[in-house]
Amino acid sequence: MFIKPSRVPATLAALGIVPVLLLAGCAGSDAPATSSPPTSDGPESTEVKLLTYDSYNISKSVLKDFTAKTGYEVKIVKAEDAVATVNRALLTKENPEADVLFGIDNNTLGRALDVGLFQPYQAPDLAQVPQDLQLDPEHRVTPIDTGDVCLNYDRATLSAEQAPKGLEDLTGADFKDDLVVENPATSTPGLAFLLATIAKYGEDGYLDYWTKLKDNGVKVEDSWDNAYYKQFSAAAKNGTKPIVVSYASSPAAEMYYADPQPEQAPTAAVLNECYNQIEFAGVLNNAANPTGAQEFINFMLTRPYQEDIMTTNWVYSVLPSVQPPAVYEYAPAPQTTLSIPFEEVNQNREQWVEDWTSVMQ
């Protein structure tokens, strides 16, 4: 947490530097730091730290239920968008900032599993989750929700006829300076969208496609939060971009929050060429409170949590028994999706993203 202000300067002045610097280091680690080794009954263990992305949301009442049931208080540490969050966890692997990480998705799993970011944990309720969502046979990560990354457009600017029908339309003159996307180096929806373009145009063609998008004035933001709430004309106060990479469920969210309720959602998703995303949670290796972390993952698979995320994070439950609420009628499921096999993404993701970055520079 904190170096005691009085300690370092005083000792530095008194002793001379080298021994003191070592002391300073110790002073820091002696302080009640969150990274102190796990203890079974110390005050530390009543707290579970969740590292997640900036747009993560959960109802307070649901968290309170968790505390009431388990005695653990949840502290949420928000990094940037999910790819950046995972990288942050990778960089601090030896001394993690949290106990659980949520938000790693099917497309970012590879590196994290290779370097041992997570410790295996099999939640009792995992049996209820369909097999095809459980990508890691060793259960180092647990699937929590799924979503479909699709283009969204502002209905105030574009009618259904005017809206793009798929990826190819975006390079046309009709949509000059109209599109905002997320950076695949930092954002999971951004990465999913990049993968959609690779699935469609192939490894040899996707960079040409992006060059055309660039020439057509595509705007890139580092996080979904910024793309949606800073640039998208339907959601941001001064937003100027009528097309954004978001989720099939986003129009339902717009409807849900709109006050007064309009007759139809102010935005709509393009239901072609979407890309499926599965979001996972995992217990971080070297976590200070692994037991609490496991409890939280158990909780994430319970009905209250799974129901809550559908109208807080706007994602689908991984439990077949949990059905979306009525507002999801405004968010029809995608008609066509693109996909690349999990193993292929794992092998090539870094190269694809680096190449993309070079082109977009």
Added chain:
Amino acid sequence: MLTRAAERLLWLLPLAFFALFFAYPVLNLLVTALHPDGHWELAVFGQVFSDSRFWSVLWFTVWLAAASTVLTLLVALPGAWVLARFRFWGKGLIEALAVVAFVMPTVVVAAAVSSSTERLGVPGLSEGVPAILLAHLYLNVGVVLRLVGNYWSQLDPQVEEAAAALGAPPWRRFLNVTWPRLAPAVLASSAIVFLFTFTSFGVVLILGRIGQANLEVLIYRKVVQLFNLPEGAVLAIVQIILVAVLLVVQSWLSRRLETRQGLLALPRLQRPRTAGQRSIVAAFLVCSLALLAGPIVAVFLDAFGGSQGWSLTNYAALGTSNEGTILFVSPIEAVRNSLVFAVAATVIALIIGSVVAFVLSGRASPLTESIWLLPLGVSAVTLGFGLLITFDEPPVNFRGSAALIPIAQALVAIPFVTRAVLPTLRSVRGNIREAAATLGATPLQTWRFVDLPMIVRGLAVAAGFAMAISLGEFGATVFLARSEFPTIPIAIYRFLGSPGDINYGQAMALSSILIVVTALVVVGTDRLRTSARYL
């Protein structure tokens, strides 16, 4: 002078510090770059050098630094002339503003530039290269104003007056008489500006468009966004080598300037008399106020303003806790963290920096001086990255604690301390020390009663700068600050990178706090008017 043995012992202090916190991390970077998969190989170097993106980033880095330097010179040289020749109302204010600008945290400058240019409403000015150049101009204009202005004021104007009497037109007088004498100062200040803008990080990271990167930002992206540590390490090593070369050039140019002869001891300043002179001075005042105060004013307007008119909403929000916000702790805690880290860093930097200065003041050749200052000029991003990968595992595991942050900040601040203290130490005349020694003073007594009183003001100036630099440090801290202890610049960066009025407002409110603290610290100590220099 100290005895040889005592002096050697003194050397040990900075040596040990640099060995542990500079050489060891650099060694670790080398291992990361050369030993990525469990055996020694040059493959990663080949990978980086064969990537066209590396070369385009390198080109952009050089180009950006050169363009920033030229722009800064073009704007600052006329101003330096006004400062060198005239005495007028408001001069002290402009000088103080320029010093404050020089130490202004880069994150704040980036916020201020985007805020003020958006107010101006000029399209395209608030991000990308134009915005970066503007931020670099703001940060560095003081370097040229101060360094060239001081030097120019010491050049005897009688030479120009003689040329005028002989009928030389103004352009000719400048080209043939003034320029040859002024050039060394211009070159020396250009080298400093080039070095600073070559290693610019926060400004390019925040104001650059997507994909726009100089070497510093590329290192950050490779490490933090792509988790490609070996390539990040190769880039860091390239950066160390390039900065080393630039430092040698810069320190040679500055050194040449120090040994100039025939300068006026007391500058001849005059009040503007003719209408032409008055309008030149007035124009200077207006332009420099617009450049140096404009961005600060914009920050305050945004901090107190909001959709509902004037209010303290943004400041009140700083005290709220972490629920639902992007920071783990309340922003006010970031303020407290920053102050504690800055005090610790200042103490470390003062001790190490002044010992280095003391050692150098003895009998250092320019080469020795450059070698000693080499580890000190290394970019903040490289330092942060090196420390991050070095001290996160046994035998020395600092990562769980905050101790690395003040150490990193001290490493960034030490060169400023050394450069501030060195001239005052050199000005202590050797024969006074010898007299003290003859009268039976021990080396320690000599230092206590002769050197210390003479350098104490220099130390105060150095402390002010070290404090300001630590408060605003971003490039190294961004690697090391964990979510439990963000500093003000980290918090500003996070708020700026998040959508919504309240996040923007909090970024501006925090920026305004940092502006006030930095200005107080620097102006307070700069008023001591010693021969200490921060450049």
